Amino acid sequence: MNLTLPLFFWSEYRKRRKKAALITFALFWGTLSILLLLAFGQGMSTQFRVSFSGLGETLIMVYGGQTSLEFQGLPKGRLISLYPEDVSYLQARIPEILRTAPESYGGYQVSANGKEVNRTVHGTTAEFALMRTQVAQLGGRFLNADDVVQGRKVAFIGWSVAKDLFGSDNPVGKQIVINRVPFTVIGVLKKKLQDSMYNGPDADQIYLPFYAYRQIDNRRRINQIHIQPREAGQSKLIEARVRTLLGRKYRFDDADRYALSFWNTIEDSKEGLAIFKGIEIFLGIIGALTLLIGAVGVTNLMYAIAKERTKEIGIKLAIGARRRVIVQQLFLETMFIFAKGTFWGFIVAFNLVHLIRLIPVNYESFGIEAYLLRPVFSLRIFIAYMIILGGLVFLSGIFPALRASRTNPIESLRYE
Amino acid sequence: MIELREIKKIYRTGSQALEALRGISLKIDKGEFISIMGPSGSGKSTLMNIIGCLDTPTDGEYVLDSDRVAGLSFDQLAAVRNRKIGFVFQNFNLLPYATAWENIELPMLFDGKSSKKRKKRVIELLNAVGLYDWRDHRPSELSGGQQQRVALARALANDPPILLADEPTGNLDSRSGEEIIAILTELWKAGRTIVMVTHNDHIASYSQRVIRLFDGMVLP
Numbered sequence: 001m002n003l004t005l006p007l008f009f010w011s012e013y014r015k016r017r018k019k020a021a022l023i024t025f026a027l028f029w030g031t032l033s034i035l036l037l038l039a040f041g042q043g044m045s046t047q048f049r050v051s052f053s054g055l056g057e058t059l060i061m062v063y064g065g066q067t068s069l070e071f072q073g074l075p076k077g078r079l080i081s082l083y084p085e086d087v088s089y090l091q092a093r094i095p096e097i098l099r100t101a102p103e104s105y106g107g108y109q110v111s112a113n114g115k116e117v118n119r120t121v122h123g124t125t126a127e128f129a130l131m132r133t134q135v136a137q138l139g140g141r142f143l144n145a146d147d148v149v150q151g152r153k154v155a156f157i158g159w160s161v162a163k164d165l166f167g168s169d170n171p172v173g174k175q176i177v178i179n180r181v182p183f184t185v186i187g188v189l190k191k192k193l194q195d196s197m198y199n200g201p202d203a204d205q206i207y208l209p210f211y212a213y214r215q216i217d218n219r220r221r222i223n224q225i226h227i228q229p230r231e232a233g234q235s236k237l238i239e240a241r242v243r244t245l246l247g248r249k250y251r252f253d254d255a256d257r258y259a260l261s262f263w264n265t266i267e268d269s270k271e272g273l274a275i276f277k278g279i280e281i282f283l284g285i286i287g288a289l290t291l292l293i294g295a296v297g298v299t300n301l302m303y304a305i306a307k308e309r310t311k312e313i314g315i316k317l318a319i320g321a322r323r324r325v326i327v328q329q330l331f332l333e334t335m336f337i338f339a340k341g342t343f344w345g346f347i348v349a350f351n352l353v354h355l356i357r358l359i360p361v362n363y364e365s366f367g368i369e370a371y372l373l374r375p376v377f378s379l380r381i382f383i384a385y386m387i388i389l390g391g392l393v394f395l396s397g398i399f400p401a402l403r404a405s406r407t408n409p410i411e412s413l414r415y416e
Numbered sequence: 417m418i419e420l421r422e423i424k425k426i427y428r429t430g431s432q433a434l435e436a437l438r439g440i441s442l443k444i445d446k447g448e449f450i451s452i453m454g455p456s457g458s459g460k461s462t463l464m465n466i467i468g469c470l471d472t473p474t475d476g477e478y479v480l481d482s483d484r485v486a487g488l489s490f491d492q493l494a495a496v497r498n499r500k501i502g503f504v505f506q507n508f509n510l511l512p513y514a515t516a517w518e519n520i521e522l523p524m525l526f527d528g529k530s531s532k533k534r535k536k537r538v539i540e541l542l543n544a545v546g547l548y549d550w551r552d553h554r555p556s557e558l559s560g561g562q563q564q565r566v567a568l569a570r571a572l573a574n575d576p577p578i579l580l581a582d583e584p585t586g587n588l589d590s591r592s593g594e595e596i597i598a599i600l601t602e603l604w605k606a607g608r609t610i611v612m613v614t615h616n617d618h619i620a621s622y623s624q625r626v627i628r629l630f631d632g633m634v635l636p
Binding site: 005008011012015016311314315318319320322325408410413 | 465468470471490491494495497498499503505509510511513514518522523525526527528530531570574
């Protein structure tokens with residue numbers, strides 16, 4: 001391979017690299033800005049999603065209510081309560097249901113380590129963890145099926161409860177006393193973002209196996225039933241079936257809107273998804289406009305460089321340079337400057353994103369930092385950016401190069 | 417070697433047409449040293465650019481070494497400029513960011529000569545024009561006379577049989593001018609064909625023949 005010309009191009013580029021510094025910097029800055037903008041945008045969108053799913057994903061919660069319609073000679077205004085057996089009753093009759101969990105709760109004095117706090121205590125089953133994003137911190141676990149069936153006196157606690165009762169000590173294996181009944185802590189909830197909740201954030205809650213909870217709260221009725229559909233699209237169908245089945249069981253009109261109430265996070269998430277989509281489209285438009293402005297700037301600079309080199313091109317043509325030599329040189333220089341600028345933009349953006357992600361987020365405050373400090377660097381976006389900007393730079397480099405190579409050497413030599 | 421038949425050159429700007437050359441015919445034999453003289457605007461440089469294949473005539477025929485120039489492509493013309501013709505300009509036209517060495521090396525690079533051959537030839541030429549010690553200097557660090565000697569060395573890089581010099585002493589003091597003309601005379605004596613445009617009768621007196629132009633035509 002004859003390297004004479006590439007080496008010549010390289011030596012010429014090195015002589016003029018100070019002149020190319022501005023355009024290299026423009027490409028660096030453009031790449032950095034766009035990648036950071038999109039990384040923060042995507043991070044924000046992701047954090048919104050995470051926060052939204054903090055309560056649980058594809059979840060329907062069913063609560064008892066009060067009838068508002070007369071039914072089969074029964075008066076309106078009757079209270080409808082839910083009972084533990086309703087959970088298996090619904091699960092057995094509605095094939096679209098993937099999993100279910102009962103939940104009872106109440107406020108109790110909780111003491112440990114010489115400290116006492118007032119917290120909401122819940123009784124539920126192992127399935128609850130899968131439906132309500134209950135992930136244990138390292139070294140602990142959530143309630144399992146045996147805990148529930150055997151009524152083990154164990155507790156899974158929120159990280160705020162752990163901090164209030166045990167400070168920085170590891171609570172796993174230690175005892176807490178609820179309503180004078182001792183429970184062993186088996187796990188602490190991993191920190192998470194949560195923007196939807198009942199009885200406060202999960203960080204402040206204590207979860208006991210369903211039958212162990214009965215030892216501190218002997219009410220037979222339960223507060224709510226959690227249902228997770230096999231497919232999110234079936235949530236409305238499941239709601240209707242629950243109304244029909246429980247209406248038949250507890251004798252209320254299945255058209256009665258107040259006999260039962262539902263919190264359907266699937267329907268809520270549709271609104272949320274529309275917002276996320278809106279944010280993404282908005283950032284995409286900003287990104288595209290920034291890219292356009294950057295491309296116009298780069299094109300302009302490329303044109304200025306080619307123009308400035310008119311005389312030099314004229315000299316080269318006059319002493320025998322072929323057209324392709326002129327085109328190759330300008331084109332390779334453009335592409336090298338592009339690669340250099342975008343490479344450094346990529347390196348700085350990539351490292352900044354990962355450095356920012358190291359900053360700890362305060363999950364208790366639900367502040368803006370929880371959304372801003374988790375930018376997501378997307379290789380997909382970077383590749384798309386490289387293709388679009390690379391194309392624009394290619395065009396902005398090739399046209400002045402072609403134009404310069406076609407110029408009459410005499411006209412170029414006269415250019416000052 | 418060089419034959420021009422009824423060469424015309426018309427520059428058009430909008431509806432205006434300027435006839436720079438009005439049917440010039442001339443013949444330059446191999447090994448001749450001729451001067452082209454004439455007042456400003458008489459078409460000297462236009463004629464020189466056409467002979468040097470830097471420009472093409474609007475009409476007429478130019479035969480160089482029995483090849484019709486009109487039939488050559490852009491790149492074939494570039495090859496002619498690279499190998500057959502050496503061009504020396506009044507304002508030197510050196511690359512400002514390149515050293516004397518690099519400027520002289522350039523035509524050989526475009527001709528694809530090996531690094532070894534280029535190096536040998538550049539040293540030879542630098543010594544011939546007395547600038548070996550100035551080889552790493554850029555044009556801005558050289559005097560006018562030195563720059564023109566670099567330009568002359570560059571014109572000779574591929575050892576072309578024809579040397580075209582467009583007012584080579586026009587931007588030089590008389591001593592530097594004499595040095596340049598002395599080199600041109602030596603080159604002619606060594607067998608090269610030299611065509612020189614000049615305003616200066618004294619400089620023209622070194623040539624064998626003077627062609628006088630007026631208003632785009634050769635005076636009889």
